Amino acid sequence: MRRGRRGPAARTLATGVVLALAGALAACGGGEDDGEGGEGGGAESITVWIQEDLPDRVAATQEIIDQFSSESGVEVELVSVGEDQFNQLITSAAAAGDLPDVIGGISLPQVRTLSANELLDTESVGEVMESLDPSTFSERAIELTADGDTQLAVPSESWLQLLFYRKDLFEEAGLEAPTTYESILAAAEALHKEGMAGFVGANAPGDAFTEQTFEHVALGNGCELVDEEGEVLLDSPECVEAFEFYGTLVEDYSVPGAQDVDTTRASYFAGQAAMLIWSTFVLDEMAGLRNDAKPNCPECKDDPAFLAKNTGVTTTIQGPSSEEPAIFGEVTSWTIMTDASADSSKQVVEYMLNDGYVDWIAIAPEGKVPVRTGTPDNPTEFSDEWGTLPAGVDTKAPLSDFYPADILEILAQGPTDVSRWAIPQGQGDLLGATQGEHPVATAVNEVTTGTPAEEAAGKAAEAVRSIADTMP
Structure with missing residues (x-):
């Protein structure tokens, strides 16, 4: 969803983001520090693309990533990519052999594009899902991000x-x-x-x-x-x-x-x-x-x-x-690319769906409804927390201050009812x-x-x- 914010469609990249991306493309290709690539375990540095191009959201994501790096020892170069630029940039990166290790915030059609071009490390994605426990996710979100029994991405949130x-x-x-x-x-x-x-x-x-x-x-x-x-x-x-x-x-x-x-x-x-x-x-x-x-x-x-x-x-x-x-709705996800530094990539995706999850959905709770409702020990932990998060940027306030409970219920139930073209078929x-x-x-x-x-x-x-x- 969007331009003006993130959700619906196209928006141009800021000049600074373009410059950052130009440098990042040259540095992509997970596992440079240990040379182990997709076969390898813990590269010390990986590249993560996110489809969040508003400065406040990029800054908030950087804080989460910095915390991950502090705790894990894995250095992460975070690159913000605009939705309207994604197809062109991923094509260029693939042709140059400079794919990122991880991509976050991507839509269902984009996941399918990556899959059709055999750019996904579905084995690593599946291992992340098993580690997090599929039962903690919305069944509909899993269906939409899978191809048969193969999980293409780890579903994160919906709008x-x-x-x-x-x-x-x-x-x-x-x-x-x-x-x-x-x-x-x-x-x-x-x-x-x-x-x-x-x-x-x-x-x-x-x-x-x-x-x-x-x-x-x-x-x-x-x-x-x-x-x-x-x-x-x-x-x-x-x-x-x-x-x-x-x-x-x-x-x-x-x-x-x-x-x-x-x-x-x-x-x-x-x-x-x-x-x-x-x-x-x-x-x-x-x-x-x-x-x-x-x-x-x-x-x-x-x-x-x-x-x-x-x-x-x-x-x-x-x-x-x-x-x-x-x-109609969208489920946005995290996925791991082919030839990524597998262990480090899995670590960052698991972090974004676990320890960093509430901070991630708090960036824009009105459009980041969690499709992972909780943990095995606390099945509603994340959905309960989402209901208390303040929305807004320059002014912060809970959506419940402005909208009746039935509208908020609609948002919370959205991931279970969403329909899409082609994927169910x-x-x-x-x-x-x-x-x-x-x-x-x-x-x-x-x-x-x-x-x-x-x-x-x-x-x-x-x-x-x-x-x-x-x-x-």
Whole structure:
């Protein structure tokens, strides 16, 4: 999830991060100090990439890593990598033989991309899981990060994609909560007027956030990327219907032009949108706890938490072609790369899921819901601790100060209910392979700017089929 914070899609690297990465790529290749590589045990120095590119988060992670190094004697070079740069950088590092030892905070599609390219040390990953005890993890998180009986990554935390809506405006207009295609369109039409968009959602091409947003909408209508036999389904009636719904929603009841993670949030925060699809990472910002992303609606001047108090949350969306609603979310993980310094790499991953775990999820508890709930001796230790952690950056406060208990329960239960394209069908590698070309985001952009849904869906399906044909 995200830009502006971490969760939904793309963001550029700061100049300092780029320079740090340039130096790190030259220094990668675990086990240089002992020369033992993937076969070796304890290298004295390893390289860890994380997909956290906000300075405060990088600094907080560095503190955890420094504590690990102090306790273990293993030196760690921490490298911050932006989500939008990940595929390019990992390709360059692999070609140069300069892969990092460990990567943290990576998404499910990225795990599949690494797996498809045989860049993972799944044996070491499996040993970490056994050491930590799989029974202490969410079963759903394990399913999503495994390929059959092979564990590809160690699941760490999750975030959810949600539909946020102005419950004060809904109540005034006598509208029901937006939980179905029908009720969402009805509300968008009723509330869309001068200075107020009925809905804002991503439609920028080439943007992972656009794909995440549409997948959330599409899953609720029974639209799948692919089936168990590998047949691409983006041009199925269910998917065409999903494209048509989202196209109408954005074209008729939203703001003009390309919308992304930053512009959609800005519109809602300015009080200029009645509904927004975004990730759980927005919750602390909506409460006015982060200075560089504060609500600025007219009412927010007197009460920075006005939007938090007057926002409702819809977790699942249901379309007319589905018998049940669905919820989209992401599970982010830690994994160990091929040719890594195995023992030291396993040590750091175990630390991040054990002694350093609470400090790691405390970096952004609104979007880092633990999928390891506790330890064998204390099965709810981490989930209990998560519920007490303060959110925010410039101002710290528990989310419970702003949001009712039912919303917090939704966050906590998210890892057990999350749905995703392709992975449940055993086609996770195809999901990973589509990430570089963004065919779904292209189709979403087209359908929200006038292209008929059937045409856009057909082009997206053909693009995915072409990608599938190039896979081994």
